[in-house]
Amino acid sequence: MNTRSRDEFRDYVAARYPSLLRTGYLLTGSRADGEDLVQAALAKTYLAWDRIREREAVDAYVRRIMVNTRTSWWRRRRLDEVATADPPERAGRDEAADADLHDALWTALARLPKRQRAAVVLRYYEDLSEAETAEVLGVSVGTVKSTVSRALVKLRDDADLRDDDPRTALPSDLLGATP
Amino acid sequence: MTPIDDELRTTLRDRATQVPTSPDPLAGIERRARGIRRHRLAAAATGGVLALAAIAVAVPTISGSLDADKPAPGSFAVQPTDTVAPRDTASPATSPNASASPTWTSTAPPQVPTVETWTYAGMNTIADGANRIDMLQKMSQALAAHWPGAQVTLEKLRPLYGVISSSDQLILVAAGEVTGNPQAPAMVAAAWVKSPNAPATLVGLHDIDAEAGQVSVFVPAAGQPGSGSRDGTAIVVGRAGTGEIDLKTPGGSWRPAARDLVDGRIAAFPVTMPAAGQVVPQIRVLDGDGNLGTPLYEGPIGRGVTFPDI
Numbered sequence: 001m002n003t004r005s006r007d008e009f010r011d012y013v014a015a016r017y018p019s020l021l022r023t024g025y026l027l028t029g030s031r032a033d034g035e036d037l038v039q040a041a042l043a044k045t046y047l048a049w050d051r052i053r054e055r056e057a058v059d060a061y062v063r064r065i066m067v068n069t070r071t072s073w074w075r076r077r078r079l080d081e082v083a084t085a086d087p088p089e090r091a092g093r094d095e096a097a098d099a100d101l102h103d104a105l106w107t108a109l110a111r112l113p114k115r116q117r118a119a120v121v122l123r124y125y126e127d128l129s130e131a132e133t134a135e136v137l138g139v140s141v142g143t144v145k146s147t148v149s150r151a152l153v154k155l156r157d158d159a160d161l162r163d164d165d166p167r168t169a170l171p172s173d174l175l176g177a178t179p
Numbered sequence: 180m181t182p183i184d185d186e187l188r189t190t191l192r193d194r195a196t197q198v199p200t201s202p203d204p205l206a207g208i209e210r211r212a213r214g215i216r217r218h219r220l221a222a223a224a225t226g227g228v229l230a231l232a233a234i235a236v237a238v239p240t241i242s243g244s245l246d247a248d249k250p251a252p253g254s255f256a257v258q259p260t261d262t263v264a265p266r267d268t269a270s271p272a273t274s275p276n277a278s279a280s281p282t283w284t285s286t287a288p289p290q291v292p293t294v295e296t297w298t299y300a301g302m303n304t305i306a307d308g309a310n311r312i313d314m315l316q317k318m319s320q321a322l323a324a325h326w327p328g329a330q331v332t333l334e335k336l337r338p339l340y341g342v343i344s345s346s347d348q349l350i351l352v353a354a355g356e357v358t359g360n361p362q363a364p365a366m367v368a369a370a371w372v373k374s375p376n377a378p379a380t381l382v383g384l385h386d387i388d389a390e391a392g393q394v395s396v397f398v399p400a401a402g403q404p405g406s407g408s409r410d411g412t413a414i415v416v417g418r419a420g421t422g423e424i425d426l427k428t429p430g431g432s433w434r435p436a437a438r439d440l441v442d443g444r445i446a447a448f449p450v451t452m453p454a455a456g457q458v459v460p461q462i463r464v465l466d467g468d469g470n471l472g473t474p475l476y477e478g479p480i481g482r483g484v485t486f487p488d489i
Contacts, residue, residue, distance in 0.1 A: 005361075014205075017200060018198075021201075022198050026194060031198055035201065038204075039204065039211055042204075043209075043211035043212040043215055044212075044215065046208055046209065046212040047215060047365060102186070102189065102193060102194075105190045106194055109190070109191075120191075124184065124187045124191055155187075156183065
């Protein structure tokens with residue numbers, strides 16, 4: 001990589017790293033894992049930088065690497081795609097009235113299969129369209145729709161969001177909502 | 180929009196805002212990139228590459244020569260663009276400073292790397308000095324045709340497998356790190372074949388620019404053009420952890436490609452390549468648990484693939 005390319009890459013990292021880090025965190029549920037994921041994706045992007053001509057497409061490229069790397073790590077660790085009994089680390093407690101609900105929703109998100117979680121993060125955090133999400137995930141638009149739909153059903157059915165504690169139970173109108 | 184949509188957005192955004200950023204991530208990223216580069220060669224050497232070398236005779240869909248300027252009579256050929264192509268977002272290099280002629284950094288007898296993380300499988304004599312240097316030069320010639328100045332140097336070449344086929348062809352599969360042109364693939368793997376009474380030729384060259392777990396497939400062809408035969412030998416080099424290599428011919432079912440795997444991850448077996456337009460035989464590589472749900476690789480013989488697909 002020559003000096004000019006390196007400067008371009010440095011500018012890109014400076015501008016986009018915080019946003020990518022947030023996405024990495026949401027994909028993994030852990031700040032450390034999220035940072036690891038983003039760094040791995042950006043290292044691969046660094047190596048391919050001179051071959052990426054459309055700079056405006058870099059974000060999509062990096063996101064795709066992140067999702068695939070996340071899947072690759074998961075495969076390597078040979079974990080089954082089942083709900084985990086241990087919720088991921090929680091950030092500091094929020095004193096807002098609906099913090100408990102959001103904590104429970106966050107925990108329920110961690111129980112989603114990796115692909116469903118990625119689809120939810122891309123759709124609801126990154127605000128990507130279904131077509132853009134399909135591009136990042138490497139699947140069809142129809143698959144994105146069904147994946148997100150199944151994820152929402154799982155969230156609504158999650159035990160923590162259906163318990164008797166009114167602080168963490170989803171309101172009844174959410175339980176009955178359809179995507 | 181439903182209420183749960185709103186709750187999801189709020190939850191995700193609330194959580195995201197709690198993530199502090201690192202002060203200087205670039206140094207870590209560059210360090211990691213250098214590590215990946217180093218790891219790629221080691222990964223290929225330790226079996227991070229799956230290479231399939233189908234040595235078929237006169238496959239009609241494969242024509243041309245990697246020795247572009249001097250095609251050898253009686254030798255097969257592969258158009259480099261069939262197997263090594265710039266990424267979608269790139270085009271062949273046009274660097275004004277690059278030389279159109281490949282150069283070799285060394286013509287000295289090959290040296291055994293001091294750190295040999297990969298155990299060469301097959302017949303050691305095939306990866307001897309002359310063959311290795313010839314392969315090295317042909318790889319660099321093929322690369323330089325697309326990316327001026329790109330080359331594989333002797334110290335960056337790792338032979339993976341060598342065999343003498345039933346038709347007395349010497350077949351050598353190796354991986355190497357590419358230098359000299361940043362637009363060229365960072366890592367390539369190649370298959371080299373020397374048939375009796377014919378010059379050695381490069382029959383497959385693939386971009387394997389990815390971390391461990393990437394898959395590359397070769398479809399070399401060798402022999403006498405016009406013979407009409409499409410029989411040959413397929414060689415699959417699976418990555419570390421490979422437990423089973425299967426073959427499925429058109430209309431057939433999956434079966435082990437070879438009775439015994441060499442070095443636990445290499446299979447060599449006869450194969451008949453189909454005529455153009457017909458269904459191509461499939462290969463499947465399973466891990467040591469034989470997990471059918473998540474094969475390490477599954478795909479057709481004869482197509483370069485990147486795994487994972489990024």
